[in-house]
Each structure stands twice: as structure tokens, then as C-alpha cells.
Amino acid sequence: MSMGPGLGRPDRAEESADESPADQPSATTPSGHALWGNTTSGTAENVGYVPTNSGAQAPGQRNGPSQGESELVREALKDANVSRETTGTALKTRPIDKEWPRPDRCRVITIANQKGGVGKTTSSVNIAASLAMHGAQVLVVDLDPQGNASTALGIDHHAEIPSIYDVLIEDAALDDIVVPAPEIPNLHCAPATLNLAGAEIELVSKVARESRLRRALESYDTDKFDYVLIDCPPSLGLLTVNALVGGDELLIPIQCEYYALEGLGQLIRTVDLVKAHLNQKLKVSTILLTMYDARTRLAAQVAEDVRNHFGDVVLNTVIPRSVRVSEAPSYGQSVMTYDPGSSGALAYSEAASEMAHTGAAK
Numbered sequence: 001m002s003m004g005p006g007l008g009r010p011d012r013a014e015e016s017a018d019e020s021p022a023d024q025p026s027a028t029t030p031s032g033h034a035l036w037g038n039t040t041s042g043t044a045e046n047v048g049y050v051p052t053n054s055g056a057q058a059p060g061q062r063n064g065p066s067q068g069e070s071e072l073v074r075e076a077l078k079d080a081n082v083s084r085e086t087t088g089t090a091l092k093t094r095p096i097d098k099e100w101p102r103p104d105r106c107r108v109i110t111i112a113n114q115k116g117g118v119g120k121t122t123s124s125v126n127i128a129a130s131l132a133m134h135g136a137q138v139l140v141v142d143l144d145p146q147g148n149a150s151t152a153l154g155i156d157h158h159a160e161i162p163s164i165y166d167v168l169i170e171d172a173a174l175d176d177i178v179v180p181a182p183e184i185p186n187l188h189c190a191p192a193t194l195n196l197a198g199a200e201i202e203l204v205s206k207v208a209r210e211s212r213l214r215r216a217l218e219s220y221d222t223d224k225f226d227y228v229l230i231d232c233p234p235s236l237g238l239l240t241v242n243a244l245v246g247g248d249e250l251l252i253p254i255q256c257e258y259y260a261l262e263g264l265g266q267l268i269r270t271v272d273l274v275k276a277h278l279n280q281k282l283k284v285s286t287i288l289l290t291m292y293d294a295r296t297r298l299a300a301q302v303a304e305d306v307r308n309h310f311g312d313v314v315l316n317t318v319i320p321r322s323v324r325v326s327e328a329p330s331y332g333q334s335v336m337t338y339d340p341g342s343s344g345a346l347a348y349s350e351a352a353s354e355m356a357h358t359g360a361a362k
């Protein structure tokens with residue numbers, strides 16, 4: 001696999017939708033190499049495709065409020081100060097209470113990318129919330145010592161509460177630590193506390209150190225859930241390895257930005273090692289493009305490169321940059337409850353719908 005080289009990020013001014021294309025950063029290296037191997041230069045039409053009822057849209061389409069827009073769209077356009085391009089006329093919501101198909105057996109989906117800030121936690125929380133709001137029973141396992149997923153689900157995670165640390169290190173049962181999320185029925189969380197920061201080191205001397213989460217899941221009644229989503233820390237250490245060993249599927253969020261593809265080769269190699277030695281059934285089932293800003297040609301280029309390389313595991317829906325998405329956690333909420341009509345909420349709902357409808361085959 002040809003991975004993108006470590007690219008220097010050229011200095012650039014704050015991008016605006018009015019920038020001329022010539023001012024925009026190029027998707028090639030200074031030496032003219034594409035960000036990703038085997039890249040063909042794409043047109044705006046064949047990248048960043050999203051279904052018409054998604055919160056995002058194909059690059060190049062610029063829209064402000066247009067005729068016939070619903071209240072919902074106007075509401076969504078409140079995000080316009082972040083990206084005018086990623087909200088707009090295509091927004092139509094599906095009924096929030098409509099049931100989606102539920103899998104025959106629990107799907108355990110690990111959300112990993114060793115880069116920080118690519119949208120792992122945001123995607124875990126909002127996809128989990130969307131699935132729960134459409135009738136699925138969902139558990140989020142917070143495996144990041146920062147406990148951001150716990151925060152976003154409104155769950156207390158100070159040092160004294162029983163947490164995933166106790167499961168991994170003290171052999172506690174998941175039953176003892178799983179709590180319901182206060183805002184959304186059907187949604188549960190195994191919280192993380194700062195104790196977990198020490199777990200990377202403490203795990204080293206433990207028996208079956210890579211498989212402790214899997215063992216905990218196996219001795220837990222996961223049948224009562226349709227989905228278990230495991231939010232990983234930004235590293236490829238033992239916590240992430242536990243998540244890869246514990247999961248059936250891997251969802252990789254990729255931020256549509258410079259350096260997006262850097263490190264992905266290392267992640268894929270780690271997945272291959274885990275498959276070969278620890279968890280044969282693991283597969284990269286889903287790739288989600290996040291923080292898409294249609295004002296930049298770079299975002300479109302990254303999206304195209306990822307689609308060319310990974311094919312149909314890449315969800316059609318892309319998640320736009322949306323200020324509502326970033327605000328929601330500070331209110332202890334997912335964006336699905338904080339602002340269900342926002343472009344970010346609609347896109348996450350659409351992404352979750354794709355995952356529910358395509359099932360593990362994706």
C-alpha cells in the first residue's frame with residue numbers, strides 16, 4: 001500500500017469561499033506527488049458524494065438560503081459561519097423515530113485512528129446516539145483516558161466511579177460499570193476515567209494483555225445490544241489493540257485535511273497483525289470522512305484519494321464541519337439531541353443509517 005508521505009502544510013490564510021482556486025492549497029506535494037498513491041485528478045462531481053438527504057454536499061456547490069427551504073434548513077444554516085458549503089438545500093431529515101433494521105447479532109465496532117482530533121469520539125457518540133434513536137440498543141465503550149465520549153454522553157466520570165479501567169485491570173465485570181446515558185433511551189456507556197491513563201503500562205504485565213476487553217465482552221451479555229461501539233485513544237498502544245481484538249469491525253474516521261492519510265499505513269499494518277494473530281474476524285468495514293469543508297479543493301482531493309483506495313467501505317455520507325457538532329459535548333450531549341436539525345446531526349444520522357442498512361457487509 002502506498003501511503004502519503006509526511007507532507008508539509010503550506011502556510012495559508014484563513015480560507016474563504018470567495019478565494020480564487022489559484023489561492024487554494026494544492027492536493028499535491030511540492031514535488032507534484034499526490035497525497036495518496038495511484039491518484040487520478042478528480043472532478044468535483046466524483047468526490048465527496050453524498051445522498052441527497054445528507055447534511056453534506058458535493059464540493060463546488062455553493063449555496064446560501066434558497067427558495068423553498070424548510071425551517072429545518074434555515075436552522076441548519078446557523079452553522080454557516082463555519083462552512084457555508086456544508087449546509088444547505090439538500091438537507092431533509094428522515095423521521096427521527098423511524099426504526100432502522102437491527103442486526104441479527106450484536107455488531108462490535110471499534111472506532112480507531114491513532115491520529116488525534118480526527119473525529120473518533122464525535123463519530124462514536126453521534127453514530128451511537130443516531131442508532132439508539134432509531135430503535136437499536138447501543139453500548140459505547142469509552143477506551144480513552146480523556147473520557148470525552150463519557151462527557152459527551154452526559155456521564156459522570158470522576159476518578160472514583162467504576163470504569164473501564166476496573167474491567168481491564170481489576171477484572172471487574174462490564175455489568176458493574178455500564179450505565180445508561182441520561183439523554184437518550186437505549187443508549188448505554190462504559191465510562192472511562194483518568195485512571196485509564198495508567199492502564200497502558202499496567203496492562204503490559206497482565207496475562208492476556210491484548211485480549212482483556214474481548215474476554216470482558218465475551219462474559220457480558222452483549223446479546224442485549226445491537227451495537228457496541230468502542231472509542232479508542234489516539235495511539236496504537238495496548239488500549240487500542242484491546243479494542244481491535246475485541247471488535248468484529250473497524251470504523252476509521254478520516255479527517256479531510258492535510259496529513260489525513262499519514263499513519264494510516266501503520267494502522268492497517270496493526271490491523272493485519274491483529275488479524276493474523278489475535279482476531280481473525282476483524283475487518284475494516286467502514287471509513288467515514290469527517291470535518292469536510294467543501295470550500296477547499298483539498299478536502300475533495302482527500303475524499304477522492306480515500307475513495308479510490310478503499311472503495312466501497314467508505315460511507316457515501318461525509319460529515320461536514322459544523323459548529324454545532326463541536327459545541328454539543330460541552331453541554332454533555334451528542335449533537336443529535338443538542339441540535340437535531342443541524343447539518344452535523346443530519347449527516348451523522350445519514351452515516352448511521354448507511355451503517356444500519358448495509359450491515360456488516362459494507
Ligand SMILES: Nc1ncnc2c1ncn2[C@@H]1O[C@H](COP(=O)(O)OP(=O)(O)O)[C@@H](O)[C@H]1O
Pocket residue numbers: 115116117118119120121122123148234290291292319320321322323325326327344
Ligand atoms: N464535524 C465536525 N465539525 C466541527 N468540529 C468537529 C467535527 N467533528 C469533530 N469536531 C471537533 O474536533 C475536535 C476533535 O474531535 P474528536 O472527535 O474529539 O477527535 P478524536 O476523538 O479523534 O481525538 C473536537 O473538538 C470536536 O468537537
Ligand SMILES: [Mg+2]
Pocket residue numbers: 120121122144148232233
Ligand atoms: Mg477521542
